[in-house]
Amino acid sequence: MGVSLKDVAQRAGVSVKTVSNVVNNYQHVTPGMRAKVQRAIDELGYRPNLTARHLRKGRTGIIALAVPEFGNPYFAELAGAVIDAAARHDYTVLVDHTAGLRENELLVSQGFRAQVIDGLILSPIHLETEDLTGRTGAAPLVLLGEREYEAPYDHIAIDNVAAAREAVRHLLGLGRRRIAFLGSRTGRERQPAHLRLRGWREELEAAGLPADDSLVVVTDGYGRADGAHAMAALLDRGAAPDAVFAYNDLIAIGAMRTLAERGLSVPGDIAVVGFDDIEEARYGAVSLTTVSPDKEAIARLAVDSLVAQLRDGTPPTGPRRPRPGHRLAVRESAPARPGGPR
Amino acid sequence: MGVSLKDVAQRAGVSVKTVSNVVNNYQHVTPGMRAKVQRAIDELGYRPNLTARHLRKGRTGIIALAVPEFGNPYFAELAGAVIDAAARHDYTVLVDHTAGLRENELLVSQGFRAQVIDGLILSPIHLETEDLTGRTGAAPLVLLGEREYEAPYDHIAIDNVAAAREAVRHLLGLGRRRIAFLGSRTGRERQPAHLRLRGWREELEAAGLPADDSLVVVTDGYGRADGAHAMAALLDRGAAPDAVFAYNDLIAIGAMRTLAERGLSVPGDIAVVGFDDIEEARYGAVSLTTVSPDKEAIARLAVDSLVAQLRDGTPPTGPRRPRPGHRLAVRESAPARPGGPR
Numbered sequence: 001m002g003v004s005l006k007d008v009a010q011r012a013g014v015s016v017k018t019v020s021n022v023v024n025n026y027q028h029v030t031p032g033m034r035a036k037v038q039r040a041i042d043e044l045g046y047r048p049n050l051t052a053r054h055l056r057k058g059r060t061g062i063i064a065l066a067v068p069e070f071g072n073p074y075f076a077e078l079a080g081a082v083i084d085a086a087a088r089h090d091y092t093v094l095v096d097h098t099a100g101l102r103e104n105e106l107l108v109s110q111g112f113r114a115q116v117i118d119g120l121i122l123s124p125i126h127l128e129t130e131d132l133t134g135r136t137g138a139a140p141l142v143l144l145g146e147r148e149y150e151a152p153y154d155h156i157a158i159d160n161v162a163a164a165r166e167a168v169r170h171l172l173g174l175g176r177r178r179i180a181f182l183g184s185r186t187g188r189e190r191q192p193a194h195l196r197l198r199g200w201r202e203e204l205e206a207a208g209l210p211a212d213d214s215l216v217v218v219t220d221g222y223g224r225a226d227g228a229h230a231m232a233a234l235l236d237r238g239a240a241p242d243a244v245f246a247y248n249d250l251i252a253i254g255a256m257r258t259l260a261e262r263g264l265s266v267p268g269d270i271a272v273v274g275f276d277d278i279e280e281a282r283y284g285a286v287s288l289t290t291v292s293p294d295k296e297a298i299a300r301l302a303v304d305s306l307v308a309q310l311r312d313g314t315p316p317t318g319p320r321r322p323r324p325g326h327r328l329a330v331r332e333s334a335p336a337r338p339g340g341p342r
Numbered sequence: 343m344g345v346s347l348k349d350v351a352q353r354a355g356v357s358v359k360t361v362s363n364v365v366n367n368y369q370h371v372t373p374g375m376r377a378k379v380q381r382a383i384d385e386l387g388y389r390p391n392l393t394a395r396h397l398r399k400g401r402t403g404i405i406a407l408a409v410p411e412f413g414n415p416y417f418a419e420l421a422g423a424v425i426d427a428a429a430r431h432d433y434t435v436l437v438d439h440t441a442g443l444r445e446n447e448l449l450v451s452q453g454f455r456a457q458v459i460d461g462l463i464l465s466p467i468h469l470e471t472e473d474l475t476g477r478t479g480a481a482p483l484v485l486l487g488e489r490e491y492e493a494p495y496d497h498i499a500i501d502n503v504a505a506a507r508e509a510v511r512h513l514l515g516l517g518r519r520r521i522a523f524l525g526s527r528t529g530r531e532r533q534p535a536h537l538r539l540r541g542w543r544e545e546l547e548a549a550g551l552p553a554d555d556s557l558v559v560v561t562d563g564y565g566r567a568d569g570a571h572a573m574a575a576l577l578d579r580g581a582a583p584d585a586v587f588a589y590n591d592l593i594a595i596g597a598m599r600t601l602a603e604r605g606l607s608v609p610g611d612i613a614v615v616g617f618d619d620i621e622e623a624r625y626g627a628v629s630l631t632t633v634s635p636d637k638e639a640i641a642r643l644a645v646d647s648l649v650a651q652l653r654d655g656t657p658p659t660g661p662r663r664p665r666p667g668h669r670l671a672v673r674e675s676a677p678a679r680p681g682g683p684r
Contacts, residue, residue: 077413083439
């Protein structure tokens with residue numbers, strides 16, 4: 001730690017300002033000058049100590065995005081959007097995954113890695129309101145996703161109930177009456193149901209149809225395999241659905257794989273609607289109709305919230321609940337009604 | 343910056359050791375003690391300065407993984423494996439994306455963010471050997487992927503030529519003779535061809551068949567849309583392939599989407615083999631036969647290389663070229679030959 005910028009400047013025969021420009025990667029340094037300074041840095045073993053400099057301002061220039069899993073392309077696509085939004089504010093994003101485990105979500109939300117990050121964007125699955133209300137002193141936090149919390153943090157989420165109702169309404173418009181919901185979870189029975197499941201229920205009841213619980217399938221997770229197993233279970237118990245609304249696209253894609261294996265046609269026998277609009281949804285042999293959340297808006301609103309908190313040095317006075325937009329992307333798995341408005 | 347561990351300990355009425363345990367998130371702190379210490383941290387505005395402590399050892403505890411894009415599930419799956427491998431050595435992973443741009447790859451490889459990271463795992467697309475040989479003084483580096491470099495860095499890659507030859511051999515075993523290659527790039531014409539394209543060529547020639555350049559399609563990128571366009575272009579120019587070997591799974595999946603749109607059957611009319619074995623490959627209406635690299639081994643070897651360099655404090659004496667394994671995952675798009683060995 002004894003080597004300073006000044007030492008490097010003397011060795012390189014340039015000004016301290018020039019060394020600083022190289023270290024900070026400014027564009028207007030010539031390649032020759034950069035090489036000269038880099039050689040001196042190298043010879044002296046100088047470590048550009050930007051972190052310490054940031055720390056003097058109480059900042060590292062890094063925000064963390066903690067998502068349940070990288071394996072779900074929705075989060076990979078969202079991470080790309082967050083990285084782009086953060087870059088516009090000169091922030092680097094450390095992408096972390098919680099594996100959807102409450103203990104990891106708790107660790108992250110309580111400030112694990114507070115030493116490295118200026119702020120945190122967290123998409124929780126199992127975290128409870130009491131986990132968040134007990135949180136103190138950690139970095140500014142913004143929440144994403146459909147779980148609802150009574151906690152003093154900005155929370156960015158599309159209107160999941162409205163979006164689910166639009167999906168079910170679309171299926172009703174195609175004349176489907178036995179619309180299954182794939183992707184409920186047992187662990188939440190004592191909690192308010194999923195917003196998406198609530199939307200399914202509300203729209204069916206608004207249409208004067210029963211929200212038949214025998215058409216709801218619980219899954220262990222939110223992956224393709226969960227969807228494949230859920231669809232098989234539904235068919236095996238003779239539920240005879242004519243449509244499926246899946247909690248997300250991966251579950252829908254897994255369900256469609258099972259339908260292909262069983263020789264059932266989509267949408268002929270069973271129409272399918274997913275949720276997330278991951279790119280994969282557009283490239284199956286039968287492209288997937290799905291709820292498309294505005295991921296760029298979600299990312300921008302989350303980053304803007306953190307940046308505002310960091311700028312003002314305080315948590316938001318009242319937690320904000322912005323509603324990024326969504327639309328139903330209508331494709332082959334549940335096409336537009338012939339002559340219908342879509 | 344005036345607040346110390348000691349100040350926090352005094353305020354909380356506990357030992358400095360206890361505060362340290364809380365700050366470092368050790369498991370054996372009771373929740374009550376943790377809350378007490380956290381309250382004192384909060385009231386005093388103490389920022390746990392783990393980064394500075396790491397810096398005294400010349401470490402931050404963070405390694406970076408720079409991949410071309412999050413949008414490709416291969417890299418998302420690989421990132422998950424790297425995070426797991428790094429966690430076993432108590433390293434956190436900062437996942438970065440270069441958007442496949444040479445200038446970003448150059449910035450990253452030259453030590454952009456050297457202030458934050460202890461080491462870098464980089465999967466380059468456009469970086470040249472001369473970009474790497476000019477590199478000085480930055481963090482330990484490990485390379486991933488099929489680009490070959492004459493540079494003094496460990497490079498982890500499966501045997502791409504052998505893997506490609508196995509894929510083509512499998513298609514030949516199914517009686518296919520007009521095997522197209524989708525996913526070559528114009529920008530590399532002056533460089534050695536892709537290793538995967540080389541494998542395609544070598545295996546065809548070993549079988550006494552022409553490596554017909556009219557069956558090679560250049561793509562702009564490595565995504566699903568590129569594969570869809572490439573397949574359409576190939577059919578539109580009347581190339582009449584009976585099989586496709588794609589540079590990666592996304593290109594294969596895009597190609598299969600075009601085949602579905604054109605009413606061509608897979609594998610009946612055209613067999614398809616991809617490369618990467620992303621989970622998506624198993625869930626299409628027709629599951630995808632693909633080269634399956636051992637992603638866990640790739641991640642483990644890359645992290646082990648960095649950890650060894652950091653432990654020894656020196657670059658590897660001779661750059662190592664470990665070869666993680668691979669296998670051909672045979673599925674419906676190019677099934678096992680009836681009665682054949684697979």
